[in-house]
Amino acid sequence: MSVSISPPNLVPHDDNLPGRCTVAFRTIGCKLNQCETAQMQQALLAEGYRLVDWDEPATIRVINTCTVTARSDRTCRHQIRLAKRLDPGCLLAVTGCLAQVDPGTVAAIPGVDLVLGNPDKLRLADFLRRHLESKAVAHSQPKPTVCVSPYAGSLSFEKEVLVSFPGYTRAFLKIQTGCDSSCTYCIVPRARGPARSMPLTQVLAQVRSLAASGYREVVLTGIDLGSWGRDTGEGSLADLLRVLVAESAVDRYRLSSVEPLEMDAALLDVIEAAGERVAQHFH
Known part of the structure; x- marks a missing residue:
């Protein structure tokens, strides 16, 4: 799918942009999703974002989704709608398995700003920066950004090193x-x-x-x-x-x-x- 993002070189660079943003995560599904949420959190912390609990006000909300059953799909759609009701002004990013297999349905939910498939979600920090910068210039974002890359025939395992797992003792x-x-x-x-x-x-x-x-x-x-x-x-x-x-x-x-x-x-x-x-x- 195509990515509807303004070219980075057309917007002013602001190194303080991440530092002004708080991010709340909700993870739905398996332990693998929990591990990938930790990878995304680590990347955002390195960029200067501040993590907050889900029930706190947040500039950005990220829902890492599951799609193994129809029930899990319903849960994900409910949580997406609930996130926007909880924080109407937030930037809402939806990642994970439901985003990978049914990005059109996810993007059509009112309030969704960013849809990232599984191969793309570990670059969340890059997409957030470009999205926030393009929104600051245009003062609106009428359509969600969608990036769902297909799986190539030959893939290698990602090389990000995970050094922490926020909220867990193991x-x-x-x-x-x-x-x-x-x-x-x-x-x-x-x-x-x-x-x-x-x-x-x-x-x-x-x-x-x-x-x-x-x-x-x-x-x-x-x-x-x-x-x-x-x-x-x-x-x-x-x-x-x-x-x-x-x-x-x-x-x-x-x-x-x-x-x-x-x-x-x-x-x-x-x-x-x-x-x-x-x-x-x-x-």
Whole structure:
């Protein structure tokens, strides 16, 4: 889809613009969405924006959406409308899976200013700046900005380093995304694209960074976590978990979003040998 944004070189640059903005986030859906919300928050903090709780007045409101069921779609649409009633003057950005698979419906909801798909939402800070600057020049924004990039045939895992997870005592680390199964009942491959894995060296660097920030437990998450490593040829989830436990960067790991068929003997053996280092609970 095309992006209706005024060219950045046609508007005056204002380094203080982010510093005057407060941002509130609402995350709907899975732990992967929670992890990506933390990535967006970290990027905005680095630009000088100030985060506030959802029930506080905010210059910008961001809703990171889900679309796995019709009920989740209804919840997202309700929350979008509620956000504008809560703060009529806010800039309202909608990101995530519903924005990816049905951007037209999202953009048509009154009050929506910015619609970003999953490949685009981690560049939220760039879109916000351009949107705010273009609005300051035009004094109005009659149509929402929509940027929903299609998934290319060959994608690499994003390289942003997550160092904090606001509001949580344990950190969620996205080490995998996408799915290649293409089940007829499931919309996830459309929303998340093909399966991609975070490279092993990057996983280790992320865990060390989170440990340095004080997190003692890391939840490894993904869309199809059990498929980690298949696309990169770096081994299996069992191999990765074995390396992480030996690394001892954090006290405990937890697995999220593992399909029952992916819980093979090798993975169970690593978990058993790890004892309390790996939580005996699976989602």
